[in-house]
Amino acid sequence: MAVQIDSKIIDYEVARADAEAKQAEASEKPEAPGLDIEHMHEELQRPERLEGQTYKIKTPLSEHALYVTVNDVILNEGTEHEIRRPFEVFINSKNMDHFQWIVALTRIVSAVFRKGGDCTFLVEELRSVFDPRGGYFKKGGRFMPSLVAEIGDVLEQHLRSIGMMEAETLDEHQRRYIEKKKAEVETRAAQEPIEADCDDSTAEYPPGAELCDKCHMKAMVVMDGCLTCLSCGESKCG
Template identity: 35%
Template sequence: MYKIKENKFEIKEVKYEEPLDNVTDHILERPDVVNAKVYRLRSGFVRHSVYITLGYITQNGKNRPIEIFINSKDLTKNAEYAVLTRLISAIFRKSSNPVFILEELSSIHDPNGGYHKNGKYIHSFYSEIADVIEQFFREIGCMDEEDEDDKMIARHVNEMLNPEPEVKTDVNTEFFICPECNQKTLKMENGCLTCVNPECGYSKCDE
């Protein structure tokens, strides 16, 4: 803000304070017992099924998420899952409206490309986690109409900036990194992810 004083400009800093209804001033403490839902995620980006546990509590008559746990028997992914668990859980406890995490996760694109699943193009493993969290939000009723509109707008913008690749045939000739042999020899064919490396033979189909 500028003020004219004796033919001189006086500059004053104006600080913006975010409304208190958007950010809590303390980290929500975890009670001894919480409600939880467990989801099984079968992803084409990882070899083994991933189990996602989402906990929630009822506060002021409204359900709100408080924590997430991501587990798999694939020990090579433990560090990555631990980071996601800690960061997302911190957002759940710090923010009174953590719906924005859906947009952030959905906007991540795997550099090796995605694949089609149930008629939808999946950009990355993180976007699949976002879909699970969104389902959880809907089931516990913590998404209102405004959140739905914001999510829809964000999805349309993301689709415009990152259009879905055209698939002209049933066979996708693009290759991805195989989770078994770590070679770029994995392709989608007839609804199945198949590694063409003769020394590997990894294959996974949607069930």
């Protein structure tokens, strides 16, 4: 069949025998219904029941412990798009000294949760708060610059547990490097015995180790003329 061409030819392709059949099949195939995926937003109504976890914070700054509860909402439950997102946070304690700022903090953080999107920035913001009276070392030797910073630490634990944040792990090269440095320090300590620190919370690292600005552990020692952290591998020499 002859076809009259009224416009200028600018491109061409060779038609295959099954091209028309495939095109007809595609046009007859019904369109897949749009996936109604629910995301976190401000208009989302609070369900009658939420799942969550409660974390205990015991600090030397207070006689009474703080209990931080983070409740999560499950979106798209029962589907392949099911996700768990933080919805609200509560902080409770017998100590009423910090009542006002605790109430304010829980309301602001809960509001950020309900806005949706990436809320992981809260962890760094809270952990960057320093107490002018000084911080403290928690069990295990990790330094906490303030009570607010430890609440941020708890929030990080929770976001990691629900998959919103990934755990910071050392790669194989870093792990071998730290193990090598630990062995060198232990050998040197055995040759030149130093009186042990009475604080057993940092007994894993050599006495006299300095505080690391990155992981907040007293694990910075001088190796090859450079301060190196035996916990996270941070080095002042790059």
